[in-house]
Amino acid sequence: MPLEIDTEKENNLDDLKEDIEVTRKTDRWSDAPAEVKELFHQIEWNVIDGEHGGTVDLIRPALGHQVSPRTLVAGPMATGIAEVGRRFKFDEYFLPEVMMSAKSMHAALGILKPLIIEEKSEELGTVVVGTVQGDLHDIGKRIVAMMLEAAGFTVHDLGVTVPPEEFIAAILEHKPQIVGFSALLTTTMNMQWETVKVIAKQGLREDVKIFVGGAPISQAWCDKIGADAYAADALIAVEKAKACVGKFKELKGGDPSLHAAMLAMDTDLTRAKAEKAQAAYAA
Ligand code: B1M
Numbered sequence: 566m567p568l569e570i571d572t573e574k575e576n577n578l579d580d581l582k583e584d585i586e587v588t589r590k591t592d593r594w595s596d597a598p599a600e601v602k603e604l605f606h607q608i609e610w611n612v613i614d615g616e617h618g619g620t621v622d623l624i625r626p627a628l629g630h631q632v633s634p635r636t637l638v639a640g641p642m643a644t645g646i647a648e649v650g651r652r653f654k655f656d657e658y659f660l661p662e663v664m665m666s667a668k669s670m671h672a673a674l675g676i677l678k679p680l681i682i683e684e685k686s687e688e689l690g691t692v693v694v695g696t697v698q699g700d701l702h703d704i705g706k707r708i709v710a711m712m713l714e715a716a717g718f719t720v721h722d723l724g725v726t727v728p729p730e731e732f733i734a735a736i737l738e739h740k741p742q743i744v745g746f747s748a749l750l751t752t753t754m755n756m757q758w759e760t761v762k763v764i765a766k767q768g769l770r771e772d773v774k775i776f777v778g779g780a781p782i783s784q785a786w787c788d789k790i791g792a793d794a795y796a797a798d799a800l801i802a803v804e805k806a807k808a809c810v811g812k813f814k815e816l817k818g819g820d821p822s823l824h825a826a827m828l829a830m831d832t833d834l835t836r837a838k839a840e841k842a843q844a845a846y847a848a
Pocket of ligand 1: 655667694
């Protein structure tokens with residue numbers, strides 16, 4: 566049985582501005598056994614310090630303690646890379662440091678990917694994903710792709726800086742039910758819109774449900790560009806993708822009812838999360 570560790574609760578990450586000694590005093594991951602809590606803090610700090618060898622060396626012991634690959638991705642790897650983003654934003658880190666941290670994330674994801682995909686038990690449908698043209702960020706998109714695979718989808722990941730024509734070619738070749746665009750830069754988010762337009766121009770809009778995600782992306786942006794669903798994280802992407810090939814299977818891409826249904830799912834997911842947090846607090 567995998568260990569139950571809550572990765573959905575909002576964490577205060579101020580300790581990550583300090584050092585691991587300060588981190589050890591926090592109650593983050595305190596629902597985990599002490600040795601796992603310690604491993605999680607070390608993973609956070611290895612991602613922050615860009616120690617890819619160290620990160621990899623910590624992943625296997627964590628798995629040995631029955632921590633699930635998803636918990637590692639959504640837990641200490643996510644908090645570590647979030648702190649890297651903060652440091653970059655405030656000019657405490659420059660590109661070389663960020664690249665080292667990204668290398669740590671990729672090294673860890675390389676170990677976790679086969680394990681996550683092994684969980685695949687059924688065939689739900691086909692998804693094409695890619696980071697839009699001009700954008701090199703792919704850590705989040707890889708996580709989304711892995712989680713979709715684990716949930717039962719066949720995923721064709723087109724990589725980074727994918728031009729609209731490549732998305733079109735992949736739609737024609739793989740006939741996916743869902744196409745997902747990732748964008749991490751305010752300067753590349755517009756390529757999501759361009760790609761939606763090219764798909765529509767090719768007469769393929771009704772054939773695919775279009776998902777958008779990435780740090781600067783929002784529901785308002787999804788509405789504006791006429792995408793079908795916005796996913797703030799990988800778990801939401803999975804839930805919405807399942808609904809698209811399940812209860813909303815008959816709705817076509819671009820149908821306003823599909824868009825409304827996807828939006829309503831956010832309300833349901835937020836309510837479920839709040840109820841879970843309340844139950845945990847009461848216990
Ligand atoms: Co860049 N970078 N970066 N960077 N980088 C950001 C995005 C930035 C916010 C940092 C900052 O200033 N705080 C900033 C963008 C500012 C802006 O546009 N407003 C920035 C910048 C400026 C740049 C450069 C321009 C820097 C420069 O050259 N001067 C440059 C651009 C290069 C280019 O793309 N052309 C650049 C380069 C890089 C690296 C190459 C060094 C590296 C990327 C390595 C890689 O990915 N292979 C990098 C990194 C690592 C980051 C930060 C620090 C971390 C991004 C990340 O991996 N997050 C980032 C800071 C930040 O985001 N706070 C930053 C972790 C990941 C799990 O989260 O990607 O959000 P995320 O994915 C989530 C959700 O968004 C969602 O689910 C994921 C999992 O939960 N999601 C989807 C994502 N895609 C989805 C798709 C879906 C659904 C959900 O459907 C398909």
